[in-house]
Amino acid sequence: MTDTHPDDILNLLADIVGTAHVATGAEAARWSEDWTRQAHWTPLAVVRPATTEEVSEVVRLANRAGTPIVPVSGNTGLVEGTRAQGSIMVSLDRMSAIREVRPEARIAIVEAGAILSRIHEAAGAHDLIFPLFFGARGSAMIGGALSTNAGGSNVLRYGSTRHLCLGIEAVLPTGEIVNLMSELHKDNSGYDLRDLLIGAEGTLGIITAAVLKLHPKPRAYATAMVAVPSLDRALVLLNRLQQETGGAVEAFEFMPGVFMDAYLERFPEARAPFDDRHDINILVEVGALAPRDAQPGPDGTVPVAAHLEEVLGQLFEDGAILDAVVAQSDTQRQEMWARREASAEVARLRPNVIDNDICVPVDKMQVFLDRITARASDLDPGLIPLCVAHLGDGNLHFAGWPESQDPEIHKAVKQAVDDAAMDLGGSFSAEHGVGLSKKPAMQRHKNPAAIQAMRAIKQALDPNGIMNPGKVLPDA
């Protein structure tokens, strides 16, 4: 490690990527805050390499100089994983190519800066899907999705980003390029570096390209809003639907009544899901893959939708559900999804939102909700909890609007959410990652031997500690 003057570093960076692709000051503004605009910082520079080799050279330079690097792609994260005070931000946005889609092999080969919705379009052109869907898909890039092992609404059927990736290419903290661009479904040739780099939030290297798994596009969707009396009954509904459809449930999302109220206040032109207000509103979607489930009958009814109506009708007669509406058109389907996808925006309508991203075993969601509602109300009786959840996989986003102005109370609520999840065998971070904002929870809750092993790995791969330093791992 040598002592390099910052100005020298800027010149050397410009030599690698070209002057036009080194941004500082006002030019770096769009990379100087996160999506929530709650966190701000001043990077030393933002460099925008065009190739993996350029990324490698930038990393080698930083490693020699001992200058921290923070990788960034879409910058839509929620845990301050891209905070970069005084650091070189390496933006992957110029490496956005979708290099190849091979429909018969069901793969796409993409660069890290490819925007998620562009990958969706490229797959869609071949009647395939890349089933990683979440609100920020119009700006989120695959590099960040891989680095945080992003989840979203379809994990229930397709798994997280990790499960949608066959191979990666990455630049390690020493500048070495690891080529693990396998297209194979079976490849046991040494340690699983792919999955180690996926979800490491840029602290072990920079993912530059990936081989993604594509799935057949369902030939038809059946989408419904269902009101149920409790989350336990929602689980019965989910299991029943999985049984009846042979596991074809694509999404199973929970929106509480208090969220629907806030949504309708924000979007006065929007419709309520039911005539009556319900506390527990479920968005359920079933995807039909086989032709005979999707082929409209003589009366135009699509079998998968007719089947969903039939099952929901039976459940309604049995008193197992309170109400149900099946989408009769794609417009109605989009209307249902619009509610769910507004959740991040709605949560931030009031200041000081206390947000969490926890996971509990699916069968413990009701007890979790009961406990945390009681506990939050003890701490701040005026707090409004907006608990939107990917219910099918046990992932709940607790977004509380506090009445109290006391930051200590906010912190206590946040901790109480994590504690309640951990008590039930859950996790304090389901799909957003750890970044900076969940380091305290990592310290409190993660198995100490696991943290020690992670630190050893970090030290081994990043001896100079330059790669997104201070993120993920609690300070020693």
Next chain:
Amino acid sequence: MTDTHPDDILNLLADIVGTAHVATGAEAARWSEDWTRQAHWTPLAVVRPATTEEVSEVVRLANRAGTPIVPVSGNTGLVEGTRAQGSIMVSLDRMSAIREVRPEARIAIVEAGAILSRIHEAAGAHDLIFPLFFGARGSAMIGGALSTNAGGSNVLRYGSTRHLCLGIEAVLPTGEIVNLMSELHKDNSGYDLRDLLIGAEGTLGIITAAVLKLHPKPRAYATAMVAVPSLDRALVLLNRLQQETGGAVEAFEFMPGVFMDAYLERFPEARAPFDDRHDINILVEVGALAPRDAQPGPDGTVPVAAHLEEVLGQLFEDGAILDAVVAQSDTQRQEMWARREASAEVARLRPNVIDNDICVPVDKMQVFLDRITARASDLDPGLIPLCVAHLGDGNLHFAGWPESQDPEIHKAVKQAVDDAAMDLGGSFSAEHGVGLSKKPAMQRHKNPAAIQAMRAIKQALDPNGIMNPGKVLPDA
């Protein structure tokens, strides 16, 4: 690291696990060779701990003494991963409990020594499956399956062992116990140590317990033998079946005519799959999850089987397949599977079998086979290639019977198989792992930067190099 005399070590081991559970000499015979009986060794001792804490104490002792440890469970591996000359073998066979099956959460919590077929039974009692099936399932244990990320015949639908595991507990080379026994489908709390330990073949620690994912048992199977004119046509058949069934193909296995000949020679009472001999015999199985695909009609026909017959009938009329037989009973289904599952035994009917376990992209299997057949025949014109394959996931087991007695020729054929796979973007190790026997291939073919990163991780987690030393990673 202190210098401990071997006798002292044996006494100390006996203090930890009890004298009855330390085997040496003749008592250690069953752990002193591998399944193929081609590899033999003399361990210092075999210790059989009863708890994770005992495993931890044994590892701490070995780490202090600098004595190598080789973990072993069912010992059914094929790459000499348990060769243990002078080492302490830690057998997990006494830690065989299936601690819990939670059908509503679709998980099983098991210890590393649980035999695969016992896990199958435990899941089956709840109409669930643990879909990891291969020939050795009656003696293979889950610890070894996890450590090698075992594959088998159902990877096409359910993934490898890695994809069937939600959480693990493991003892690291320093004796620390890492508890990662998560039941969650979303858990992004730090580096993915689970997947790093899975597939590390016991070189980074000893997996002691796991949370396994269970799947609904298909309500009915439709199984058939199909003869096709080429492997490319087999892929067309697979894609057609996946489309028609909505991705319900459970297995798609290839047996060449020359394998069927050898099978029928070995089992003279067995039946040939077809009246005529064919070069390309495919075993295909479709699993019906939804009730309406499995409910027998008035004439007793199960829809999934009727549907498979119909599709195969069309393909036969179109000339796309040469022949097909759909199993009409479970006995007929078992008969079809018996052929496939005899492959390891059949391959070893002649001495000096040259076996490989490669993977290529599915759409490159025909060109791989053409190339390797030609190349092998150049090297040894009398060689008989028995290329049984998990065709649906691109995994081929080349098992050649050489005519040549020259070990150099055998080695050249082995290398030619790996080279041909690598040329096509494949892997020299699909599902068996690297162990000792594939280290030369690892050296030749694996990305050097990846090997360097693996070595750094090994050094970080196992500073004294005691954990299954000399396996997986090529010598520096």
